[in-house]
Amino acid sequence: MLGSMIKPDLVRQFDWAATSAGPIEQWPEPLRHAARFALLSAEPMAVLLGREGLIVCNDAVHHLFGAHYAGSLGKPIEAVFPDYAAFCREAIDLCFDGIGSQFDDEPMRMYRNGAWETAWFHVCFTPLADVNGTVSGVLLNISETTASVLALRDARNSRERLEIALDAGGIIGTWDLDVAANRLTCDERFARLFGMGAETGRAGINNNALAGLVHLDDRARVRNALAETVRTGVDYKCRYRIITAQGDTRWCFDAGRAVRDESGAIVKLCGVVIDLTSQIAAEDALADSERRFHGLIESIPQIVWSADREARHDYFNARWNEFTGLDPTRLDAAAWEKLVHPEDWPRVSQRWSECVATGLPYDIEYRFLHHSGQYRWLRVMALPVRGADGEIMRWYGTSTDIEESKAIEMERELVADELEHRIRNLFALVNGLVTLSAREDAASAAFADRFRRRLSALHKAHEFIRGRAPVHTGAKSVQALARAILAPYDDHGRIAIMGEDVTLQDHLVTPLALVFHELATNSAKYGALASDGGSLSLTFRCADEKTMLSWVEAEVAARCLEADGGGFGSKLLTQTIERQLKGRFSRAVTPAGLSFEMEIPT
Known part of the structure; x- marks a missing residue:
């Protein structure tokens, strides 16, 4: 064992003359005295000789550091522990300046028990000086604190894990109630909730004092629940309100269990408190939202x-x-x-x-x-x-009773069908009269033929609007509607319809027919269709779920150019395009003719 190697006689046998310390006989008295004291001590001690810090250690140091460091006698401490050379050098230099130093829980990486490990030590460096204050070495006291450091670390980790568990469960504090003394102790979190200092919570407070913080309406419930647990040992559970020092109301939930002594008597209650304020507020807000929602739905x-x-x-x-x-x-x-x-x-x-x-x-x-x-x-x-x-x-979803509007719609349909029947009869009657007149006057046959074609086109346009024309068996399109409306006016092929086509939804047909009809009748009265040399072009474009129309009339009559556009026709266009169809339009009259631009959602 190393112990036998570092007995006083072994130290005397060591060739100190070959070191900077010199023979033992030449060591200063404080150094020799400290070496004898260290070697005979049961506590881990070492003497560091001179500024070089040559090691003289006792058997307790050997057991503390292990066999790996057995050959350290007479070696500089910086050579034995090279990783801590700077640390040791600074402490030794301070000692030679007459200043001792100590370090608590100093970590050290060392080889022990066949492996490298980290251990913690309490280390004290004390100068060894004579009566004149001359320092010749350092007394090193060492004690291992690894167990306490690890225990403290485990306790800290356990505390952190407890805090995490409490937070995860919404728990904000823990408490213990001494049943006989009616005295409650608690952690810092509980104390903070109830307006106490942490020290007061740890020292304990009479439970009756805390009862005064409980909402007046809840005190009897808390008191009865505690008494029931103390009497029967059932788990303590109670939800109540407290009034804080700031006057705020907070909801709490206590849960605890009884602790019995050797005789089975209940001596203590241990429990936790959960702050339910946010949860209760959320529940109240949800309940209020549901009440308002159901009130709205039922209305x-x-x-x-x-x-x-x-x-x-x-x-x-x-x-x-x-x-x-x-x-x-x-x-x-x-x-x-x-x-x-x-x-x-x-x-x-x-x-x-x-x-x-x-x-x-x-x-x-x-x-x-x-x-x-x-x-x-x-x-x-x-x-x-x-x-x-x-x-x-x-x-x-919603389901709306439209029985009455359907009845009105059917009524209107019946009236419209009757009107359609009468208009059809009128067309037939007028067509018959024109045919008879043409037979009586052969010179008017050409005029009567043109008139019949226009009358027939007008009839088809009317059927298109009413949904009776063959085009309605397929897709309704904006160009088909324009052709049907303008056909009565196109006896010389002077109307051109071009561009992109788009299928029309049912609700767009009638208002667009009114727009085309208004523009056509205005053109026939005052515009390009009022003179033999006039021409009309309609160009359709579709983009971004919108349809654009450019209506251009050339060779417009002068009276059209003088019109101010403020009559019934203009009001009809504004009402139909802007309000009903949610679109927009503009008109421009120049010496070259008339331009009408329209844009509507389709």
Whole structure:
């Protein structure tokens, strides 16, 4: 063992004369005395000789550092521990200046137990001086603190893990209640919540003092819950409000368990407190939002409904029951089919399936069974709500009773059909009169033929507007409409229609027909179509879901150029294009002719 190697006689046998320290007999008395003291001590000690710091250590140092450092006797400390040379040099130099130093929990990388490891030490460097203050060496006291450092680190880590666990669970503090003394101790977080200092919380406070912070309406509930736990040992759980020193109200939830002594008596309660203020505020806000939402939904005169991603209806407002008289929770696919008019069901089913599959807006009119036993017309509209991944999560829709508007529409259709019948008869009557007149006056035959063609074109234009013309069996287009309206005026091929064509939606046909008719009649009265030499060109362009028209008249009559454009026709164009069609237009009159530009959404 190294111990036998560093007994006083071994130190005396060492060839100190070959070192900077010189023979032992020449060492100063403080140095020799310190060496004897260190070698005989049971505590790890070493003497560092001279500024070079030659090592004389006892057996306890050997056991502390291990066999790897057994040959350190008489060697400079900087050579034995090269990684800490600068640290040792600075401490030795301070000692030779008469200044000792100590270091707590100093880490050191060392080879021990067959591997490199980090250990921590308490190290004290003390100058060894004679009565004149002359320093000849350093007394080194060493004690290992690795165990306490690691224990402290584990405790700190455990505390951090506890803090993380408390935070993750929404727990803001821990407490202990001494049942006999009615004294509560707590951590800093609990103390802060209840307006106490951390030291006060650790020292403890009478529980009755804390009870005064509890909301007056909740004190009895807290007191009864604590008493029940102390009496029976059941877990303590209580939700209550406290009033802070700033006058704020905060919601808390306490949870605790009883701790019994050897006899089974309950001596302590241990628990945690959770601050529920934000959660309660969120719950109140959610409840208020739901109340306002349901109030709004129930005030809407339409049936409001929703369906899940599988198209299963899962919500209806009260209008559903008022309309159908049925319990919506008992609806299934078979029930839906019975509620929709048999003639409408195939169309409804197909359209709903297409929208569910594609996510397109759902908009359809069909007849639905009323609680009276009669079918009533509904307009049903719905839109999908998509999640962050773009997938449809739900459908929200409304069903509006349009029975009365449908009845009015049918009434209007009947009147329009009757009017159409009479207009058709008028056209036939006028055409017959023209034919008879032409037979009586052969000279007017050419005029009568032109007049009949114009009359026939006017009739076709009227049928186009009414949706009776053959073009309505296919797609309606803006150019087809323009040709139908202008055909009565194009007896010499002087009207040119060109450019892009676009299919018209039903609601655009009539207002556009009025616009074309107004422009054509104005041209026939005052513009290019009023003279034999005039010409008219219509150029259509389509872009960004809009249709643009350039209406250009050449060889316009002078009276058209003098018109101020402020009459009924201008008002009709403004009302139709800007207000009804949500478009815009402009007119320009020059000596060369008239230019009309229009842009409408299509």
